[in-house]
Amino acid sequence: MSVQRRKIVAGNTSVLKSSVGIVRILAVIFACVTFSLVAHKGGWNSRAGDMCMFSWCFCFAVTIVILLVEVAGLQSRMPVSWKNFPITFAMFAVLMCLSASVIYPLYFLEDRSHGSEMHTYQVVATVFSCLTTLAYIVEVSLTRARPGEVTGYMATVPGILKVIESYIACVIFVFISDPPLYEKHVALKWCLSVYCICFILSVVVIILCVGECTGWLPFTFEKFLNAYALLAVLMYASAVIIWPIFQFDSKYGGTTQRPGNCRQYSSPGYLCIWDKLVAIAVLSATNLIVYIIDLVYSARLIFITV
Structure with a gap:
């Protein structure tokens, strides 16, 4: 019994070592760095800033949930189709993070009234937002259906x-x-x-x-x-x-x-x-x-x- 449990655990943790798992971990890291940089200096305001923060935080949270479900091997117990849910979310994450990567610099990078340090944080946050978008694009590419x-x-x-x-x-x-x-x-x-x-x-x-x-x-x-x-x-x-x-x-x-x-x-x-x-x-x-x-x-x- 203990041997079987060890095999299950090893099989579940191996999800994190797969190409899709690595890309998801990178997406989590990039999204976390993005909203942390923006929140650290309060580098957002207005509805546009709220939308960007929501996009990064939402994608971060849902990706964490997906990773936990796959590590725990709970896909069959979820009330959704696991063949459809992860890639559906990944595609929405691409569009949400892409929008945030365009909107955030458009609204905030041109305003340097808060000083050069704030501007530097905003530039780095924009870069990591783009990296988050790229990570989700790679995930969609890896998980989409192949012909046949x-x-x-x-x-x-x-x-x-x-x-x-x-x-x-x-x-x-x-x-x-x-x-x-x-x-x-x-x-x-x-x-x-x-x-x-x-x-x-x-x-x-x-x-x-x-x-x-x-x-x-x-x-x-x-x-x-x-x-x-x-x-x-x-x-x-x-x-x-x-x-x-x-x-x-x-x-x-x-x-x-x-x-x-x-x-x-x-x-x-x-x-x-x-x-x-x-x-x-x-x-x-x-x-x-x-x-x-x-x-x-x-x-x-x-x-x-x-």
Whole structure:
């Protein structure tokens, strides 16, 4: 009995020596160093700073949990699919840390009013945030499905694309809601509906896969994925056309020229309303491309066991 226990312990601790385990340990270290540097000197404020701190702390905490579960060998006792959960989180961590790596220097590095020491801490924190992002990118690369491999849906390209689609939609919501930029015309409210419906469906797919609930559907999961991907492409295509027409065409009260008040206000990281309108148009087009790729892959995906 004691020999078997030693073998189990050795097998569990060997997880930390695998390539994925080493990358996760590095991600934990980099994330810890990042938020520690920022917190040590109080080098953050505002909603942007809070978002960055949340991203680093959340990724650090969840990665620790994943490591503990795998070391303890509790994967089968977790209420989620362990074939889908770690890579789903890793992909969200890539996007969250990448966003923080862009937003933090954009908002805080240009402000040197707190002295050179604070600036040095912020620069080093930005570097370690980038390293954290790189670590999670490597983890996704190591754990994603290879051609012909039977694995969880979220480890496939369409599964990873679902995470990207939902995250881009979240960014769109941030831009479109503060202040509300969809109230001038009914057509713009349709665009908001597109973003909401597609986001909800993407989240539903992720929850079904991570929770191993795909069998609850009254039809096959593959048919649902293909129908959803096609619907999302059509809806986003309409939003990509409608949004710029009703926001930038002079007939509907818009303008193609950046207003002068945007140039006059030069606060670091500041986006005026016109900038946000452009950002939403670009993000909508980006998500349309992602959904098209998703549709192509979903139509070809016939070898995956969810």
